Amino acid sequence: MKRVVTVGLDGSPESLAAARWAADEAERRGLTLRLLHAWPLLAPEPVRVPSEIDQNYWAKRLVHNAQAELQTYHPGLTVVGDLVADDARHALLQAASESEMTVLGSRGLELLESYFMGDISMPVVAHAERPVVLVRAMKDKEGRPPAPLATGRVVVALKLHGPCDDLLEFSFRAAAAHGVPLRAVHGRSLPLHSHASGGVDHDITEEIRQDAREHLNQALRPWHEKYPRVEVADSVHLESPAKAVVGAAEGAGLLVVGRRRHHPVLGPLLGPVTQAALHHARCPVAVVPHD
Numbered sequence: 001m002k003r004v005v006t007v008g009l010d011g012s013p014e015s016l017a018a019a020r021w022a023a024d025e026a027e028r029r030g031l032t033l034r035l036l037h038a039w040p041l042l043a044p045e046p047v048r049v050p051s052e053i054d055q056n057y058w059a060k061r062l063v064h065n066a067q068a069e070l071q072t073y074h075p076g077l078t079v080v081g082d083l084v085a086d087d088a089r090h091a092l093l094q095a096a097s098e099s100e101m102t103v104l105g106s107r108g109l110e111l112l113e114s115y116f117m118g119d120i121s122m123p124v125v126a127h128a129e130r131p132v133v134l135v136r137a138m139k140d141k142e143g144r145p146p147a148p149l150a151t152g153r154v155v156v157a158l159k160l161h162g163p164c165d166d167l168l169e170f171s172f173r174a175a176a177a178h179g180v181p182l183r184a185v186h187g188r189s190l191p192l193h194s195h196a197s198g199g200v201d202h203d204i205t206e207e208i209r210q211d212a213r214e215h216l217n218q219a220l221r222p223w224h225e226k227y228p229r230v231e232v233a234d235s236v237h238l239e240s241p242a243k244a245v246v247g248a249a250e251g252a253g254l255l256v257v258g259r260r261r262h263h264p265v266l267g268p269l270l271g272p273v274t275q276a277a278l279h280h281a282r283c284p285v286a287v288v289p290h291d
Helices: 013-028 057-073 088-096 111-113 119-125 165-178 202-226 243-249 271-279
Strands: 005-009 032-038 078-084 101-106 132-136 154-157 180-185 232-236 254-260 285-290
Touching: 005 013, 005 088, 013 032, 013 101, 013 132, 013 165, 013 271, 032 088, 057 078, 088 101, 088 119, 101 111, 101 119, 154 165, 154 243, 154 271, 165 180, 165 202, 165 254, 165 285, 180 202, 180 243, 180 271, 202 232, 232 243, 243 254, 243 271, 254 271
Parallel strands: 005 032, 005 101, 032 078, 101 132, 154 180, 154 254, 180 232, 254 285
Antiparallel strands: 132 285
């Protein structure tokens, strides 16, 4: 089976932005790009019928137009179209299990509306066994498109509690492929005992900061050695991890966050940092499953 990057295509501006991002990534990684359009009502493939009576005409046109555009800008890239007569959620999860990564469009909404991202992307992000990247078709506060990965850094959010090799492997590989810097970010809320009547206890906060920095350096050390050409910066923020990560993603080309493969029975499918990244980060967000 060919190694592929799969993008979910539905004709929306968000899915077209995702297809363009995925094409660039597939070309840099030497992978095949698969344009997947899934719809339960697709008819069995007819044999040589005129377009006016072909029930799949518009689905084919959607994929064909996207394929033609992408190959104009990426003439050496292998792009294949895939029409699947199935529920989009199920089809994308199946495709994700066969792909190096899956790329989906994400609506860029504000305030409370940003918590309704659609009934397709979130289940795929929450259950896929391989990385899923969400790409928005939107502009930043100054009216400019988000920085492409070719010019923006890669930011990776690290909890430092448990293994983080899957996130670091993905992040370092992306930074190396695009020749951009990597920034590792760790946020840690201050405990209650660090607060005093006159403010925070600086001795306690410095001890917390130093402990976090030592763990961060320890996690990064073997990846420095494996990817010596990747310029790496690390930062520790003594504030809400979600706030620290979203803030660090401003101007980035890609934000990488993690998701546990095995969910707690009664817990949320996605943690608060990943939720905040998906709803509020303006750059593409890669969600990497890990143990």
